[in-house]
Amino acid sequence: MSEELLEVKNLKTSFRIGEEHYAAVDDVTLTLNKNEVLGIVGESGSGKSAFAFSLMGLHNRAKIEGNINFKGENIANTAPGKLNKLRGDDMAMIFQDPLTALNPLMEVGDQIAETLILHRSDMSQKDRKARVIELLNMVGIPYPEHVYGQFPHELSGGMRQRVVIAIAIANKPELLIADEPTTALDVTIQAQILDLIRNLKNDMNSGIILITHDLGVIAEMADRVAVMYAGQIVEVSDVHTLFENPLHPYTRSLLNSVPNAEGGQDKLHVIQGIVPSLKKLPREGCRFASRIPWVDASAHEENPVMHEIAPGHFVRCTCHSQFYFPDESKEVQSNGVSGS
Amino acid sequence: MWKFIVRRLIITFPQLVVLSVLVFLAAQFMPGDALTGSIGNPNITAEQLEQRREALGLNDPWYVRYGDWVSGVVQGDLGESYRFKMPVTELIGQRIVNSFWLSVVTLIFTYIIAVPLGILSGRYNDSLLDQSITGYTYVGFATPLFIFALVMLWIFGYQFGWFPTNGSVEPGLTPGTFDYVLSKLYHLILPGISMALIATVNTVQYLRSEIIDTKQRDFIITARAKGAPESRVYNRHILRNSLLPIAAFFGFEITGLIGGTIFVETIFSYPGMGQLFLESVTLRDFSTLVSVVLLFGVTAIGGALLSDIILSLVDPRIRIK
Secondary structure, eight states: OOOEEEEEEEEEEEEEETTEEEEEEEEEEEEEETTOEEEEEOOTTSSHHHHHHHHHTOOSSEEEEEEEEETTEEOTTOOHHHHHHHBTTTEEEEOSOTTTSSOTTSOHHHHHHHHHHHHOTTSOHHHHHHHHHHHHHHTTOSSHHHHHTOOGGGSOHHHHHHHHHHHHHTTOOSEEEEESTTTTSOHHHHHHHHHHHHHHHHHHOOEEEEEESOHHHHHHHOSEEEEEETTEEEEEEEHHHHHHSOOSHHHHHHHHTSOOTTOOOSSOOOOSSOOOOGGGOOSSSOTTGGGOTTSOGGGSOSSOOEEEEETTEEEESSGGGGOOOTTTOSOOOTTSGGGO | OHHHHHHHHHHHHHHHHHHHHHHHHHHHTSSSOTTGGGOOOTTOOHHHHHHHHHHHTTTSOHHHHHHHHHHHHHTTOOOEETTTTEEHHHHHHHHHHHHHHHHHHHHHHHHHHHHHHHHHHHHTTTSHHHHHHHHHHHHHHHSOHHHHHHHHIIIIIIISOOSOOSOSSOTTOOTTSHHHHHHHHHHHHHHHHHHHHHHHHHHHHHHHHHHHHHHTSHHHHHHHHTTOOHHHIIIIIIHHHHHHHHHHHHHHHHHHHHHHHHHHHHHTTOOSHHHHHHHHHHTTOHHHHHHHHHHHHHHHHHHHHHHHHHHHHHOTTTOOO
């Protein structure tokens, strides 16, 4: 059951801006088992997509350090030829924006068939077409024979996202990375797409990395969750623990800023400040420190590392032990809130 | 599909009418009229002139004269050239064929140069190769065609003597023979290349920026994520999407050639429409000038029409079912 599929160790992805390298993904260590959904949450700019692209080797000019062990083999910095055998076959990705992820000049059927051409060259043209129709059926597209010959602009956003999913699952990948698969879609379609992804997991026994900033999606889909902030994982645990006993200040702030349907909250929590841009990332110390200035500086570790608080529950930095929300405590330190 | 083309053709009609009115009215502001050149007798009196004018209908209001002119044009009667003393239709006949072949040769050279350079430049952007190619395009943008054509003529026509320096064919050859065709081609190469080397820089730059733009589109990442090797990513996804606007630009390329032929034909003494245009301006050959300008205008409208039709054929987003 819990057979390990992917192990990422100390992954660091950096981009060169001018003379220097800036890490968009820094010291990420994660594992993913078969038939498991690992959710990755974080704000925009926290490095979620950069992480996903690193796994797929889709970055054009990035320096990648660390290990990505996929099925027992390190695929970080592999030659493109070798990587191309994996991509689209053993590992596949669902993209964020269905409106731009498809080639506007190619019939959607051909775009799905391309994945088969690349990895199942022994398939006859007839079988290939039948498989594409089958895939279109699987992702819930009505009149697949007709849709096969249509162009992306003739389909709605939800339909296009289904086509993108059909491309990703065409070869039954063992690892499926879904990068905000529902962000561009409206809520009713979201639910259908999530159902679809869940069924795929069950049918194909694949490991899924689900990237989102939507905690609702995480609660519904994920088995385990990794919270990402400023390129680093700040907390990892199973989904129940994360929602019931969040530790890291960032995780707690995120959960606190979700509106509660039952009421009881007058005001939504707002996390002070914004995610620092790549060039302004703090190079040392706790990266979240600048957004919780009321917490005493001594609470942070000098070089924050992941601590295993309970089996399978990891938190970065020690600041969680002294963290409180400013409105929770009467004794807000004088140098605190105003210090931002 | 056909609906689109028919609709597009219908739009062309008012364009042609407006063009012809403008050309006709502009001609009215030129000094002299259709009679000026045909007076052979210097002793003719003002009354006699006026009589002739009246008889020829030159004193009618402009719209009546316009009507006469247009009905002539539609029947292929462009009037009489009073400099060459022959019908304009006949005068234009051979030249239009010459200009047509010059344009064809120029277009072929233009694309032979533009497509590979644009692709290399776009694919390996910011490399040394790309910088050399863009360097060339900047030189091309900055160099006036008539200077460049003169330099080409001087170097390859006079210094090396590789190409003929004037005319459209070796005199004394019988039309239709193989030697005749060969000689025609030979005369076309130098003016064609000269014009293409300058005209192509637009297309090179255009293609380059299209490729750089397409390279960064999301569906290219989708293609890579499918496991498509770079060669396939380029051939199937990037080139197809980048060449589309280039194909659509083809019609406008034709329009752009008109200006080029005026210089190049004059410099290479190549008997085509461009040379005829300049001649008729300097000779004040009223009816010829009007006809040439009208034909230039028709070509421009036709170029735009062609562009739209090509685009509708190749781009599924515009294709109307």
